Amino acid sequence: MRYSEDYQVPFFMGTANGDISVADAVNIMMLVSEHQLDQLGVGVAGLAKYGAGWVITQNQMTIERLPRVDEQLHVWTEATSYNRLLCYRTYGLDDQDGHTLAEIHSTWVMFDLTKRKMMPIIEAVAAPTGAVKSAKVERLPRVAKFDAADGSRDYRVRYFDIDFNGHVNNVHYFDWMCDSLGTDWLRHYRPTSVNIKYEQEVGPDDVTTAAFRHVVDAATPTTLHRISTGDQVNAIAEITWAPLPA
Amino acid sequence: MRYSEDYQVPFFMGTANGDISVADAVNIMMLVSEHQLDQLGVGVAGLAKYGAGWVITQNQMTIERLPRVDEQLHVWTEATSYNRLLCYRTYGLDDQDGHTLAEIHSTWVMFDLTKRKMMPIIEAVAAPTGAVKSAKVERLPRVAKFDAADGSRDYRVRYFDIDFNGHVNNVHYFDWMCDSLGTDWLRHYRPTSVNIKYEQEVGPDDVTTAAFRHVVDAATPTTLHRISTGDQVNAIAEITWAPLPA
Structure with a gap:
């Protein structure tokens, strides 16, 4: 179930060239998923009842261009599927013509806030988003490691x-x-x-x-x-x- | 002429205790004055035609409490008066009951972007905000200086x-x-x-x-x-x- 909101980029996100940073592009996308979860009653407050929280484990972002100050965006997100331990969520920033400027594929785990460790995903929390339960484990591209730094x-x-x-x-x-x-x-x-x-x-x-x-x-x-x-x-x-x- | 907008505090402004920072409270207030000036045709783009920009010289803020994440605010601003060299602008953040949480009194000068120095205030830019022209120079409280630091x-x-x-x-x-x-x-x-x-x-x-x-x-x-x-x-x-x- 895709959820979306319109968002105008505030001046205070502007960097030296008038674009916003990767950090703020991610902030805008996460803001919209927070709102979706709140509206479904499974936001931060809803999860707290279970002593649980979401923790992101990987975030793969493609950027055609970063939004500019004052730009009107259409921001969307969808929790696509989940298995026993992982939930997959997609995000996007579209311009006013519906052209996607940036997109994120991300993986999330559920965290037991008392025991401070991973826990199996609570279906009552994941299901209302419309995410499909599937045994399939998707793999995002690996991130290359390195030893000596430049x-x-x-x-x-x-x-x-x-x-x-x-x-x-x-x-x-x-x-x-x-x-x-x-x-x-x-x-x-x-x-x-x-x-x-x-x-x-x-x-x-x-x-x-x-x-x-x-x-x-x-x-x-x-x-x-x-x-x-x-x-x-x-x-x-x-x-x-x-x-x-x- | 007071201008106002509603604003919901985004999660990403949240600090360790759930309040937002002074910096973000100021960002929210400045965002609303940017919008007012844009709508009057005397925003950053409008001023650029004159080779001019606004520069803040002093900002006196009183804070009853800082807004919290997700809080619905009513944000207002008014350019109250100006003289040859200074413009005075007030800002406020009200809660949903109309109670003022924070208020700013600020002074601004106009800056010649080419010569990189102060210039007299352009009336065609200041007047549309409804600011009253007055020879009176208001003084915000002085900021105490110090020598040796703790x-x-x-x-x-x-x-x-x-x-x-x-x-x-x-x-x-x-x-x-x-x-x-x-x-x-x-x-x-x-x-x-x-x-x-x-x-x-x-x-x-x-x-x-x-x-x-x-x-x-x-x-x-x-x-x-x-x-x-x-x-x-x-x-x-x-x-x-x-x-x-x-």
Whole structure:
């Protein structure tokens, strides 16, 4: 069951070139699924009754272009299917002509908030979205790992990075990963896809390291990313890029 | 002429306690004035025809409480008056019962985008808002300065801090100033007023220092703040606080 809302991009999401960031594109899409779940009575409050929450494990995003400040968007989402442990959800941002600017395929697990571990998906929560139960386990493309980095930057977690769950809202990882490449790269390239795999949450006052590596000889400019805190890997990602007009 | 819009607080503005930050409260208010100016044909695009832009010089905010995630707000703004060099604008966030949660009194100057300096206010731009022309110069309360700091933190400007003007969106100063006080302070106190004076923009790849000092013997817990880049002061502010329930 596809759910959608119209959304006008607020000025405060604007970056140096007038586009919004990957982080804010994801924020807009997640906002719409939050509203869908709230309306079905299975949002954050509805899930709390079961002592459960959703945790995203992978997010594969394709980007034809990022929305611009003031642009009118049609934002849609659909929980497509679920099995014992995973739920699959699709998201999209369409322009006013119905052309899809960005799309996400994502996998989610259900988390027991008391035991702090994964739990089987509660059917009473998943079924109302119209998601089909299927034993089939879909596989999103793997995210390539790397050892030696070409560079890295450290990010001290700031108070306002922390959300109601007491951890860093993982949408900030996109900003850290992109920013680690430096201003010069970001002035000359725009992201065309992001495939991110989440491993472990980042806590208050942690200092994370965002390491990156440029893939040599890739047909499309490609960077690999790793967010880590000490020895703990928090997330890995692969981003492809297109040159911006000079 | 008061202009207003309804706004539902999106989940992604939520902080650790479910309130939104001062920065996002300001974002929401500024969004509504942008819309007012656009509708009057004197928004960013309208001003660009004159080679001009608005620059905020002082922002005095009182906060009864910060809005919460999902809360329905009534957001209003009014350009009240202007003289040769200054324009005065008021903003507010009301709850669903019409009770004002936060209010801003601000002063703005007009900036010549080519000469990069202040210019007299263009009447054709100021008048359509209904602002009254008056020779009277209003004075917002002064922001106290300080020399020796109790502490400070450095903030490296990140790519996504930069807006379309090529400088740091100054709403980030609020995050830096509050974050510099540390997690422990922010878990025990909430801001009840912020008075900020802007001195100089912060550029890409700058490293700023957010220094603070606790005012001794203040009847209300009060902190003084200074954002600086090398010898250049970018902004100073005074924040009052109320203890959060234990």
